[in-house]
Amino acid sequence: MSWLSKGAGIASGCILLLASLSITADVILRWLLSAPIPGLFELSELAFAFMVAMALIYVNAARSHITMGLFASITGRTKGLNFVAALLTTIVFVIFAIVLFRHAGDKVLTGERTFLLQLQLGPFWYASATLLAIAAVAQLSVLVQDGKELFRSSSIAAELLVPILSLAALAAITIGLVLYAPQMNAITKVAIGFAILYLLALAHVPIGISMALAGLIGTYAMIGTEAMLLIGGNNLSSAMASADLASVPLFLLMGNLAVSAGFADQIFSAATSLFARIRGGHAIATIIGCAGFGAVSGSSVATTATLGGVAYREMAARNYSPGFATGSIAAGGTLGALIPPSVILIIYCVIAEQPILKAFAASLVPGLLATTLYVGAIVITLRFKPHLAPLPTDEKTVSPLTAILIAWRPILLFAWVVGGITFGIFTAQESAAAGTGVAFLFWLFSGKASVKELAVAARDAIATSAVLYTIIIGANIFGAYLSNAGVTTAVLAVIDPATTPAWLILLVLVAMYIVLGSVFDTVAAMVVTVPFVVPIIVALDYDLIWWGVITLSLVEIGMITPPIGMNVFVMKSVVGDKVPISRIFLGVTPFLVADTVRLVLLIVFPAITLWLPTVMR
Template structure:
């Protein structure tokens, strides 16, 4: 069989397996092993399948992943997230939709000590959603705010999905983490603006909060010192070249651990945090192993290079091709989870993007932003399912309805990323 045809059949088989509900890790590993056995023989195919997982795991760059995951879970179990929400509520509670705005700010704070979108959504569904309901907020708006606020964890450093992108396409993890900061802050600002506009148009959705004294506001800041310390260590260490991403993550983890101990974190909560870290890390690495096996199979078929040549040879402006890729990701985001979508497409799409002359760091930010949109769009908006799973009394359609105004804001953010690539690449280019 022609190698290109075999590669196309492999991609089709992988898509069918994923659509049928087979986990991406197993679907990609099975397809990759079977494909390599066909194209290189049983002995070589099986041998390579055993070597690839270790070869791709024994990487210094990958050691940053469990540390980033640990930071988020330790912060959650130590109550640092609650302190961040309380501080945000005191500072912006009086603004239109103040509690909703506080939820966005607190979600950004949690993103700075986490990196997992669904974890952030789960935390604030339990923390912020009951608070907004108790203050008379519309449930649809509150649920939408919590779901969309969780997406900030995908861009604001530390971001696990940016690290995975960097490993797959062999790009600087440090530059990717820095590149995510400004668009992450832009997303936060746009979400706050959407809340302000929605509440101004319908004030009944969000009652005005009682005022808080300046002294109370100042008193709330020391409680979130850990968040500022983690952000400073990770971004400052990477930006000035003092530490690698792994070293900065190690120091940040130590800071969170010390804070947790000072807060008298129980052995049970610490154990739960470590177990959550182990489970999540194992899941991520299994996906990486499976996809790397599949990527090696595709490399043997020559399909990625063939697709790149076809795309570059198209007699259309490169922006039209980019627009087609964006539409493809938006449609895929409606039926696939973000990590699976990225793993399935990057082996073929990334060479074409580089061949068209687009910056790989910039494209990583654009891709992660598209994945963010995917986790809040029907029918498989994972963050919306998390909200509904924790609060089944809020119908899933109500959660999606609450997210809808924010999707208009997402269009603006995507436009900024496309039209102003220098804005995305500003911090990476200024690295020491």
Template sequence: MADPVIGLLGLAIMFGLMVLRMPVGMAMLVVGFFGIWIMNGERAANAVLLTETYSATSNYALTVVPLFLLMSNVASVAGFSARLYEAAFAWVGWLRGGLASASILGCAAFSAVSGSSVATAATIGKVALPEMKRFGYADRLATGAIAAGGTLGFLIPPSTGFVIYAILTEESIGQLFMAGILPGLLLTGLFIATVGLMTWLRPDFGPRGAATSGAEKRAALARARPILVVIVVSIGGIYLGVFTPVEAAGVGATLVILMALVAGKLDRGGFAHSCSDTVRTTAMLFLIVIGANVLNPFLALTGLPATLGEAMTSLGLGPYGVLLLVILSYMIFGMFMDGLAMLVVTIPIFFPIIIGLGFDPIWFGVVAVIVIEMGMITPPVGLNVFVVKGVAKAVPMGEIFRGVLPFWCAMLICLVAIIAFPKIALSIPQTMFW
């Protein structure tokens, strides 16, 4: 049996294990370990398992994950996310569909402390969906806005997607974080424009909210000031070179905890719950990284990435034709796979192809994350749709998927813009000194 065929067989077994509900990280680890065993023997497989497990878990850069997760969990427990939503509503609530637009702005702001699409959708959804229901918003618009807005957590820094991408490709976490800012703002604007278009075509989907005075706007913004200060300090510190991403995560987590304690919003039970959630999510992410680090040597032994690269470039489609094939592959995978799983499985295969074609690795990180975001609201898996369904139990799943379709189109427009104008992603990282 040819080595690339062994690689394809290994990937097929891995997907089969995932379908059987084996955790993603464990499925990759099993296939990688036994694949190396079959090709190079037991000693080689044990050596890879030991060395890669140690190198993955001792990677200093991965410290950013639990720290940003802790910051997000404490902010949620302390009620800071609700203040973000209230401030957004005070500023844009007077627009038609203003509650939906405020939800998207709230998702964008909370994304800057959560780093997680699922956490963002769940947190803002719990606050915003009951309000939109009370004001008579169409279920399609309300759930679609939350599901789509939650995907911003995977793009706007600090993004766990960028952290994993950086670990897999050995790129700068700081530059990837900065590369996500302008695309994140662009996508936020496109989402709000989508709400405006939907409510213009169907005014019954979302009524206007009451107008607020300048004093009320400023008061709402002042109530959200603690979390806004944390966002500016942590992300601004990375851009100015004051902090490394890990240091920024530590500073941000400390500030959120102190502010929650001073405000009397964090008790022992809430802090313990935040810590336990952080440990569980961190363990899951670390298992995925370990699994990827064991799977990648197996794929390299089979020569599958190189073979696929040669096959794609031999089609004569040119760099952008090959890029289109990669994007289409991501869209297909997104119908069935979780975002992080898709990232760790595909990057070792696609990254060498993309770099070989001369594309910028930081730019491709943004492109990959946006396409993975699209998968988070694409049927039949659409992880964010299932999260929103958990909050809006009475809304049929089909109605939520119909609601996210216009926002999916907005994400496609954003993706095309970043491909056509790479400076959208690269202008901020290129001004930094590393």
């Protein structure tokens, strides 16, 4: 299974690269010669479904799904939890394969074809279903491995205690829902759905699988087996062939190629050469560099990990305070998810059913505001504590034009992608593909190109995407259950906008997201809350695009908030034992103050977020 899973990862990555280059060629041909490639859009939808199913073989075998695992951290015992999580994940993938085969069969029976090329859809879906079945087998091999690890343990009973109690509670809740669903009100049904979800997630079941399983169990209890399979199949197939979601693997591939092409070093060098003579100039350069690199990577963790090593080395060599240096890097990394293109914002838009291009436009000004406030935090901090960053004496600065020449490649890539979106040249998928195409050319002529490096970059992009697809599929299935359970009615019964002040509701939501963002993965914190938060925002008559930017800001603030700010721990992994974790948390304090100011401004003045999308209409 090892060679098969690795081959599937590489093959799916190659298909992703081919798709990105094909879409790039289509965009260029359409705009320059008015001669697009006929039917490419239809083929790309089918290709993405195929490659995601193939990538899941690699993801399952590599155990790459996102988990919370709180019970494991509390008990210190993982073998029993891993075994039960692998068992439930295997069951879900078997269900996924079954419903996708059913979906393929329906396409064959109806004789459905693509509109332009008149290709039969059934064979494509049968191929994807077969790959998903192989992914289930790959997950089964993981289950066997975890079973062997469990039964080799000297304390099997202790290892299985928490998993058995969790399964018993899950069974009791499910039986209660099956027996008494008709008599339950909407609040009870929604509460039971979330109880099942959090029980599974806390017990080490991957977050996407937890949501899918909670949704499937709830739908079965309320409506029956056939409805469960239908809802599962519809949400699975629609996500796998989603044109909007297709931009996620393309943007991730663009970021990977940008890293390989040396964009991070160029961005940081350009920023450093501009601000080197200023007290704290290297910290300012780090913030600017993180904003610039985040614009081409779309990931906070990737931005922190990539720029962390070089930025800390430069600041440490100039006697910066270790806490201040690492704090500025960890905080700057959060800009990677806010400045467009943002993968996390794409996921929010898919779940909340909002236009991605409008969201990208809405996040641009808040992203620039965040960058400006972070720079301000550095200047003000050093005004009162100048010893944190000694004034440099031997640094050379350059003109802005020279800095642009140093970083012309990442600047051009950013302008190509964001400019194309702003002026309506690209759709979300086309902007991602066109950006990937340009990044590929830069990588090809960077002097660092190698076939192995390209294969790994493409494989990692599609593998990460497959993990995100699983989460989104699970969120959609769980959202379908919540809709059937009456989540809007339940939310409005608890929070009545007519009697509860809007500011109080927003304050509670802000606190909730900061706490979740500090403990859980960014994607997990967002997707498990969007289904019940969106009805609240709609009831308050607020704009969902505005709230998406607020949500993204909140979970990113959580990434540098104690006790478990993920970016802080990423930074800790970069510097090792050189800086204690407590000093890094202390170093992000000025930036948390800046984040608070930004958050207040965005909430009090929604026009900061909504102005640019209005201008673009």
